[in-house]
Amino acid sequence: MEYHFQLLYPRQVILATSRSGEKSNIITLGWHCPLSFKPPLVGISVGKTRFSHSLIQKEREFVVSIPTESMLEKVLLIGSKSGRDVDKFPEFGLTPLQATAVKPPLIKECPINIECRVVAELDAGDHTLFSGEVVASHAFPLKENLLFDMGGRKLFGVKKG
Numbered sequence: 001m002e003y004h005f006q007l008l009y010p011r012q013v014i015l016a017t018s019r020s021g022e023k024s025n026i027i028t029l030g031w032h033c034p035l036s037f038k039p040p041l042v043g044i045s046v047g048k049t050r051f052s053h054s055l056i057q058k059e060r061e062f063v064v065s066i067p068t069e070s071m072l073e074k075v076l077l078i079g080s081k082s083g084r085d086v087d088k089f090p091e092f093g094l095t096p097l098q099a100t101a102v103k104p105p106l107i108k109e110c111p112i113n114i115e116c117r118v119v120a121e122l123d124a125g126d127h128t129l130f131s132g133e134v135v136a137s138h139a140f141p142l143k144e145n146l147l148f149d150m151g152g153r154k155l156f157g158v159k160k161g
């Protein structure tokens with residue numbers, strides 16, 4: 001069977017934060033989507049071997065943070081290190097902010113942060129699709145381009161509308 005992965009791109013890149021106890025983590029994700037207006041639901045697909053997977057599955061919460069083009073290098077590095085081994089906030093110069101409704105932190109450097117509580121999960125092979133109900137959101141005016149992924153760790157900025 002021939003796979004056409006290029007049909008999956010371009011895709012907007014996001015960061016997702018999770019937390020269990022005192023341990024917070026950030027993961028770079030390209031597989032995510034809106035799922036519903038009422039109730040507002042967002043889906044993220046996380047590899048089952050990822051540290052974030054275990055944190056989200058245990059605590060049932062995550063934050064979707066939308067990075068900008070100036071964060072390109074950090075986004076790539078975040079995706080290449082495990083939160084089991086490194087605290088990614090200080091490692092990559094990012095600022096955690098207290099969320100209003102969930103335990104995982106917001107990312108100050110991201111202009112958009114969406115707080116979610118897991119309402120369902122779907123086994124999707126080597127990934128789990130977590131469906132999160134949006135319980136709070138925070139947005140600042142966009143001053144930069146948003147980040148998109150062309151596959152193969154090739155990221156680029158797309159002009160804001």
